[in-house]
Amino acid sequence: LTLADTNPDGPETKFLLWHLQETQPALVLFGGWDPVYKFILDSFAHRPMKFGVYWTSSGGQTDISQEMPKLAEVVQQPAIAYQLFCSEGVAKGFQAARLDAYYLPLTLPTESLGLAERAADSPFTISLFCSPPEYKRKNIFNSLLALAGLSGNFRLLLNGLSQDYSYRVMLAKLKLPYHDLGWMSRDEDERQLLGLDLGLQLSFAESFNYVAADHFLRGVPVLVSPMVPVVGFLSAELRNERLMKAEEKAHRLPALLTVPMILFILPPLFIVLMGPAILGMIDGLGGVIGR
Numbered sequence: 001l002t003l004a005d006t007n008p009d010g011p012e013t014k015f016l017l018w019h020l021q022e023t024q025p026a027l028v029l030f031g032g033w034d035p036v037y038k039f040i041l042d043s044f045a046h047r048p049m050k051f052g053v054y055w056t057s058s059g060g061q062t063d064i065s066q067e068m069p070k071l072a073e074v075v076q077q078p079a080i081a082y083q084l085f086c087s088e089g090v091a092k093g094f095q096a097a098r099l100d101a102y103y104l105p106l107t108l109p110t111e112s113l114g115l116a117e118r119a120a121d122s123p124f125t126i127s128l129f130c131s132p133p134e135y136k137r138k139n140i141f142n143s144l145l146a147l148a149g150l151s152g153n154f155r156l157l158l159n160g161l162s163q164d165y166s167y168r169v170m171l172a173k174l175k176l177p178y179h180d181l182g183w184m185s186r187d188e189d190e191r192q193l194l195g196l197d198l199g200l201q202l203s204f205a206e207s208f209n210y211v212a213a214d215h216f217l218r219g220v221p222v223l224v225s226p227m228v229p230v231v232g233f234l235s236a237e238l239r240n241e242r243l244m245k246a247e248e249k250a251h252r253l254p255a256l257l258t259v260p261m262i263l264f265i266l267p268p269l270f271i272v273l274m275g276p277a278i279l280g281m282i283d284g285l286g287g288v289i290g291r
Contacts, residue, residue: 051081
């Protein structure tokens with residue numbers, strides 16, 4: 001679980017405390033770390049309830065130094081029974097130091113969704129979606145410079161980047177045709193993804209790129225950096241999915257070929273096989289009648 005409101009006296013925290021009190025789960029797994037989670041740990045210090053933290057950052061992120069204080073607090077919490085990491089390298093590093101760390105890779109559903117039809121004269125739509133804390137890591141400026149060199153009819157979709165004054169100036173100076181959707185709800189995000197032609201998610205370092213994954217699962221090609229693990233994970237999954245679809249089509253092929261075979265192959269075959277015998281019978285009957 002992850003709390004959006006991290007105020008210990010806020011309604012979300014109070015509801016969570018009540019919910020845990022009522023349900024008494026065997027394990028509570030926090031997504032990352034916030035000081036309010038320490039407050040929750042202390043509230044259930046004498047209950048038979050175990051707690052864990054799932055860390056989704058990698059050791060190679062350029063901004064990992066900003067997260068070090070939180071990680072240091074996690075590893076010092078005696079009430080944290082399970083420390084899980086989506087980065088195998090981080091998990092192995094802690095395991096080598098004999099700490100209770102576990103590698104738990106992130107997983108995604110692989111059901112692809114259909115893309116919306118695009119009119120021939122509509123612009124080629126490119127997305128550049130990321131949150132403000134990721135501007136440094138996502139290589140935004142280099143992506144804008146690359147887009148400035150494009151020609152043709154295209155449009156850049158953003159989710160709040162132009163609200164930053166410096167990037168708004170760069171977008172104007174580089175003469176990039178863009179439309180900023182602002183921060184979107186999940187439903188609006190889903191709708192916009194289905195109308196995209198290409199996603200830009202180039203990163204200096206990344207542990208797991210949910211935005212790239214969302215694009216992949218909807219069949220939208222994405223330009224990403226080699227260090228993004230989701231690329232390898234999803235490429236294998238999507239490759240297996242394509243193979244299964246090809247096998248399904250191969251299994252349906254005999255049934256689809258039955259009608260063309262009956263209409264176009266069997267009649268000529270009957271003519272070739274039975275024709276000489278029928279002609280011989282006609283000649284024979286003709287000879288008998290002639291006598």
